[in-house]
Amino acid sequence: MALRDGFLWGGAVAANQLEGAYNDDGKGLSIADVLRAGDVNTPRVIDKDGPLSGMNYPSWSAIDFYHRYEGDIALMAEMGFKCFRTSIAWSRIFPNGDETTPNEAGLAFYDRLFDCLLAHGIEPVITLSHFEMPLGLVKNYGGWTNRKCIDFFARYAETCFKRYQHKVKYWMTFNEINNQSDVFYPFVVWTDSGIVFKDSDSFKTRRQIMLQAAHNEFVASARAVAIGRSINPNFRIGCMLGFVPVYPKTSNPDDILAAQRAMEERWYFGDVHVLGNYGSYADRIWEEAGAAPVMAPSDEAELQYGCVDYFGFSYYMSRCVSAAKINSTPTNFLGDDSNDYVKVSDWGWAIDPKGLRYVLREIDGRYNGIDQFIVENGLGAYDKLEADGSINDQYRIDYLRAHIEQMKLAVDVDGVSLIGYTPWGCIDLVSAGTGEMEKRYGFIYVDKDNKGNGTLERKRKLSFNWYKKVIASNGEDLA
Ligand code: BGP
16 A cells, blocks of 8 residues: 555645635734735735725635535545544634734634544644635734734734644644745735735845845744644644646756755745754855845744644646746746646646656655645546536546645655645635635635625535545556
């Protein structure tokens, strides 16, 4: 058997993308609640000062999981899920982020949710911050540019750890903390750190601000790990990176160096979480940006003490980088999807299953066999509801099968230590990047379109029974 007994098969979602109920039971607005719907060609508009009337904010109602979780979890149990990854909406617990007392109604919701999962024998895997910091922290403090957010986050983490210490073992601090590297992509800088740059901000200015915010998040993550350990030493607390490997476009040594630089941008985030300090190459990254982040004297020790227990990451695609392109556009140092050897999805994401094996091996080698957890992977696609009510998503099965095959090779042949696999969007939900409903990932179809119309009825897709078989055979039966 390639995969260990107790391998955590499951699925992944995030609060803001499925719960809806954006202001029920005392919830405050989060940064996700001011993101308008976009589509494959239209970037999401960020209403940073607060929602405007008449606009479509998909997180407000999403798929109404807040009121329908019992039925949805029963479907996941039917597939045989061993675990379910979701996030706690920070603004349900601390509506503005800076309160000293948590909102009991928000805490009670997650008690009900976790109890329901546990009753089905499903282990909750919980992200503390998945693109949904309280908007109040952005408006009143400037988001993660402000060190005060470290204390607010620590209070929030401590509240959750104490409350759910007997229900949740697996935690993650910040979802895809490294997305913000791409400082000319406004969406990712907003969702990671609550920052909106001025159009006139230069590349260097943006990089300095982002690196400061990331540093504050690293300290917050490390402090949360330390707090978690003191509350329950059996917790397993991981980091979460969006792991898009960057390949050299050609064997031209200039391209090799360009790819190495792009990968350093990934390791920058992984190293601080796993090794507890910045690698020597960080000096080059700071020099490029024109300044190093400002650090408090105690940060070094905090980072060192708060190393994570496992490496969680998402894998969707790979990229290529070419030195020639960077020479003409230096801001494009993280490459793009122009790989002649792989196809792309309808949203232009490179489909590269072997890239997953490559990533697993790279992480394994760099971090001395650390436990890894693939907490997102999947294909966003347009699904067709047939007249007889079926959804024949064979393309999704093909995508997942190819990735699971590579994952098994990494474990079986390469010896990588992998604890679980939770494909993204196991039930259709709001796309983070575009705000669409029709970019679907699920095994479970949800009747809702991009305009918000639909009955919200749930239906099993073809992939539902396929995944059920995969789990029942612990990954042996992929046919
Ligand atoms: C990751 C996020 C998820 C999720 C996924 C798919 O970046 O962690 O929140 O949404 O990507 O992306 P999208 O929804 O844009 O298709």
